[in-house]
Amino acid sequence: MKRDDDNNNSRDTTAPRRADKSLSRRQLLGLGTATASAALLGQATGSGLLGPLPAAAEALPQVPRRTLGKTGKKIPILLLGGAVGFDRRFDPKIAEALRFGVNYIDAADCYNGGSCEPAVASFHKRAKARDKLWITTKSDAHDPEGFRQTVETSLKKLETNYIDMEYLHALEDGKYLSAGLKHVVDKLKAEKKIRHFGFSCHGSNVPELLQLAAKTPWVESVMFRYNFRKYDDRALNAAMDAAHKAGVGLIAMKTQGSEASFESAWKGFTKQGKWSKHQAVLKAVWADERITAVVSHMDSFEKLRQNIAAAVDKSELTGAEWRSLERYASATRALACDGCDHLCGAALPQGSEVRIGDTLRLLMYHDVYREPAKARELFGRLPEGARRLKEVDFGPAAAACPHGVDLAAHMKRALKVLA
Numbered sequence: 001m002k003r004d005d006d007n008n009n010s011r012d013t014t015a016p017r018r019a020d021k022s023l024s025r026r027q028l029l030g031l032g033t034a035t036a037s038a039a040l041l042g043q044a045t046g047s048g049l050l051g052p053l054p055a056a057a058e059a060l061p062q063v064p065r066r067t068l069g070k071t072g073k074k075i076p077i078l079l080l081g082g083a084v085g086f087d088r089r090f091d092p093k094i095a096e097a098l099r100f101g102v103n104y105i106d107a108a109d110c111y112n113g114g115s116c117e118p119a120v121a122s123f124h125k126r127a128k129a130r131d132k133l134w135i136t137t138k139s140d141a142h143d144p145e146g147f148r149q150t151v152e153t154s155l156k157k158l159e160t161n162y163i164d165m166e167y168l169h170a171l172e173d174g175k176y177l178s179a180g181l182k183h184v185v186d187k188l189k190a191e192k193k194i195r196h197f198g199f200s201c202h203g204s205n206v207p208e209l210l211q212l213a214a215k216t217p218w219v220e221s222v223m224f225r226y227n228f229r230k231y232d233d234r235a236l237n238a239a240m241d242a243a244h245k246a247g248v249g250l251i252a253m254k255t256q257g258s259e260a261s262f263e264s265a266w267k268g269f270t271k272q273g274k275w276s277k278h279q280a281v282l283k284a285v286w287a288d289e290r291i292t293a294v295v296s297h298m299d300s301f302e303k304l305r306q307n308i309a310a311a312v313d314k315s316e317l318t319g320a321e322w323r324s325l326e327r328y329a330s331a332t333r334a335l336a337c338d339g340c341d342h343l344c345g346a347a348l349p350q351g352s353e354v355r356i357g358d359t360l361r362l363l364m365y366h367d368v369y370r371e372p373a374k375a376r377e378l379f380g381r382l383p384e385g386a387r388r389l390k391e392v393d394f395g396p397a398a399a400a401c402p403h404g405v406d407l408a409a410h411m412k413r414a415l416k417v418l419a
């Protein structure tokens, strides 16, 4: 059987053609509206059977690309987060992103109850765009056999013969980077079922896992929680240096450093000079040359267009904008949780199984990402003991939080909206 990647082994065929004509930010936003409307119109009228993407894309400015560490492949600095819930028939946001060179989709076996991968399949089949896309997906099974089975299932769900990057999803324990797993990864690569391997992580031990990646030659990329609040984190910076030096391609996620709750308190920070708060924090991460790209939760055309506008604009943040961002970080510090629950968790009552970092992350899904059903579903999947928030005195844990997060208030709200 002819493979999808028969002719593509050594070239970066996912790279779109470079545009020879640049557009102003205003024109970009205008075009975005027009193309989005056209795509939506096609979908709404049921014309649906959208053919190959139009050549007009070549006239649009393209999001810059950087090399993803030792993979040697160039990917756009802005990546499409697959947890947004793509349209299962044909997602027009992916088509719109592709026009601007955003051709990397970050999927996972579990996103949106398992519907993410089939939605990506629908898109690439109908747009005839598999060879234009970089598809990363992730395995929630971390043991060798479970990982192998997940890859086989993902290949079927994605309706493709190869996966560009397979991650272990949300790795917490480095012991899973075992000789047995390496054997499976090597075999899957030899069979051309996966091209690259890495892991994602967002728990409290990200620095340790990055250090481990630096010492593990077969880990080619790590996606990890990183944002402008982390610039003075010495352990994390040392680990990023080590991983970068070892050629591990670094991808940042959770870049907004978003609040767990108290949305109204953030409203005064929505605009910081030329860029919105969301655009400014992306540009702040792109300013870090160790980072290849940022995966972004772009669940609307508006966010997609804003992020693309920030990416294609080559100007750097000004000193005033950096200072503004620092003030913003400092003024809102107590509203954001870093997931470092080894600090506050140690102060929970003995025997408590409550997971502060996970709970606040799900509260963020509820309040910030506006995904209440998903947040409740994921909370429901936590062990029963982790959901028993009512009986816990969070006072000592709050006192142990170096950022002054008001744990009692957040947990009270989590109990109300998640349980």
Ligand code: SF4
Binding pocket: 336, 337, 338, 339, 340, 341, 342, 343, 344, 345, 356, 357, 360, 400, 401, 402, 403, 404, 405, 407
């Ligand atoms: S509450 Fe504070 S210590 Fe606990 S995980 Fe969040 S930021 Fe870290």
